[in-house]
Amino acid sequence: MSNKETGAIAVNKSPKKLSQQIYVFAALIVIYIFFCIFGRNFFGYETFLNILNASNYIGFAAIGVTFIIITGGIDLSIGTVEMCTAMIGAVCFRKLELPFWLAIAIVLVAGCLFGLFNGTLVARFKLPPFIATLGTMMIAIGISSIVSNVQTLQYPARTEANGWFKDVFSVLRLDNGINIPTGSIMLLVVLLLAHVLLTKTKFGRYVFAIGSNEEAARLSGVNVSFWKTSAYVFSGFCTALAGLSYASTYTTILPGSGSGNELDAIAACFIGGTSTTGGSGTVFGTIIGVFIMSCLRIGLPSMNLQPHYQKLLTGIVVIIAVMMDISQQKKKG
């Protein structure tokens, strides 16, 4: 680990984080096996595919927000921004009749712009992230309804000209009945890229540094404002990907929706071991957190338990995960 740029600051790769990841992974396996035993027809490729499909859009957003939480911030707007960017794309494609690939590009740019907006508020204007992103959340709801004129819009169905959208971003359904989860493959690629970004690049090192001790980082010559904003922009990009993933899986975009999705992504981060005080976390842990929640979401109905129990248990799991994190922090000193 090079200390030339960051001086005395070392990246936190303590054994603690690695062991927490293993525990979280073990929890995922235990939960999966539990549902295989007690659920109806839970074990099998079809259910596995359902779990993947239900996780994709949350996964993209969770990967992005991991970066923000590591810097010590939070982003409450990812839920509504994801839907707003998806809506912008739908408006470009359906109403303005732009080519579909251009609509997709506009979605990604819109996500980055929202991220830039958040980052500027937090880094430049020093707004508390909670407040800044709360405001952005509401702005996104409004923009979503305004650009769509409060109408629902649909993304291309499989039978339409741009049906490849679903094949690429969601599931590729071959004629012989085999379904390939292309959306999850895309998530895996983004996951690996994010991991490399977080652990092997200057960007990642500075994200950790800012989260561990922002003042020390600033004094060491790190341009805190720039790198913090970059974290928010990256998260915005991931959020836009999440919007596209949602659009490919669920097709219909409701105006002004999305509020509540951010909680799933943020809960996943904390379940996966990202520290509440910033400075440590992994994207792998986050993804495991996403899958734990999806297992609950798919598994509980298979036991004929209604979705409200899924929310109840997810909340309990989040609290347990954070308790574990706090207790381990206390032990460190």
Next chain:
Amino acid sequence: MKMKRILSTLALTLTLSVVLTACATAPTATTTTAAATTAAATTKAAATTAAATTTAAETTKAIPTNIYIPVISKGLQHQFWQTVKKGADAAAAKYGITITFEGPASESEIAAQVTMLDSAIAKKPNAICLAALSTDSVMDQLNACLAAGIPVIGFDSGVPGAPAGSIYANASTDNKAAGALAATSMFPAITDKVAAATVAAPVRIAVISQDATSESVGNRTVGFLEEMVKLVNGAGIKDVAIVGHDKYANGVKESAAAVVIDVGISATTSATDIASAVSALLNKDPIAIYASNEGAANGILDASNEGADLGKIVAVGFDAGIRQKTAVIAGYFLGSITQDPYNIGYQAVELAYKAVIGEAVANVDTGAKFYTAANITDPSIKDLVYD
């Protein structure tokens, strides 16, 4: 020590899950888990021996044992759905089958409903009843049901635009006719004011809908608008403008019309947003207001002190619920359109059962009626209007 703590927290989580399962799940559902899996896998062939001993078997086709049918509604937000559930439970009890009545927390949660449908299909049920929030979102799932030979019965608004052959039948209200009925019921109370309207002194009729997206609400709005325009034309007014939302606009300019129909669409299905939309409509001094579902009607009540502040405004609601019924009985509402939610639930499950045992099924129109303070206790009405 650390290991112990981790294990104990994991154990706690699991115990909680098991405890909740035990409390929440009906005994029949849990005990049939193992049996149902094997039975479901061999639905048609499984009960050949059982059918031979069953005296109630009227059809020559073998009746599967342990029939399981998930009923996926649009949500549990309104009291309407609770009554649908009662009907569904009654039909399930009559035929001795297991159902799970499911739905997302609100009628805007498309992703949640799609996930429920995915989970339902994965359980390999004998049939599925579905009231889709958005048909486009479930096309893949409907095709999967079609390929797997799982009959799908639509209910409430059904599943319009579904792949051919995937929906075996629908148990629903003809929503367009119901909307038209609202217009014809409202018109006698406003005929004079409408006839006297001029372009210089126009009158406004307000329409409040919880969304511009669902098929049922959309059809009730369209049905009302088309019928009202006809009635207004019949009273001698040619220039009727429909304003408020692109979807329903009729090209007539508001400034050139003697009768203006204001369509208000709520931003979300939340009570606060609907009430705000109603307030905005009421501020324009309409002579009448029409709500196209229970949520919208409750919005009118929220914005008018349970109807007491409506004054001379003629209000026509939709569905029931204790608040709306009280307003109708008190005379604040001229009346409301009621569907037959109990029958919708009952017919949906019955049609699904018939499809499973191989009988031919056809659409059932569960009907709509207009109820007022005068007829609310009539035998034909009182069982339809739920609390």
